[in-house]
Amino acid sequence: MTSSATSTPSPVPELATQGLRSGYGRHIVVDGVDATIPSGRITVIVGANACGKSTLLKTMARILAPTSGQVLLDGEPIDQIPTRRLATRLGLLPQQPIAPEGGSLWPISWGVGATHISPCSAPRAPRTVGS
Numbered sequence: 001m002t003s004s005a006t007s008t009p010s011p012v013p014e015l016a017t018q019g020l021r022s023g024y025g026r027h028i029v030v031d032g033v034d035a036t037i038p039s040g041r042i043t044v045i046v047g048a049n050a051c052g053k054s055t056l057l058k059t060m061a062r063i064l065a066p067t068s069g070q071v072l073l074d075g076e077p078i079d080q081i082p083t084r085r086l087a088t089r090l091g092l093l094p095q096q097p098i099a100p101e102g103g104s105l106w107p108i109s110w111g112v113g114a115t116h117i118s119p120c121s122a123p124r125a126p127r128t129v130g131s
Contacts, residue, residue, distance in 0.1 A: 014039045019070070020060075024055075028067065030055050057092060
């Protein structure tokens, strides 16, 4: 048997940043971050409100372009990975859903004949207080 010259990626990729700097316009939020999220491990990013956690994750997921530095997925610069291949290896579930402004809510789970409702009139989920 012969071995293949191409390497197959690990089932769980390692994600890393080197000197990562990003933000919004001239406002730099993440400045010079070196981080590694090892494969097969749970990693927690903790910090105060508005300290850059979401900006870091958006940059690591290629949703936000870095000002400088780089993001590596299994040692390969993420900006050089074709989008289709990247989508099979990496995903991000943001705090706030990314949807167009002024959208409508169509209650899919209610089935045929469901009534269209706007987000403002959508019923609120029940809350449980106490035990």
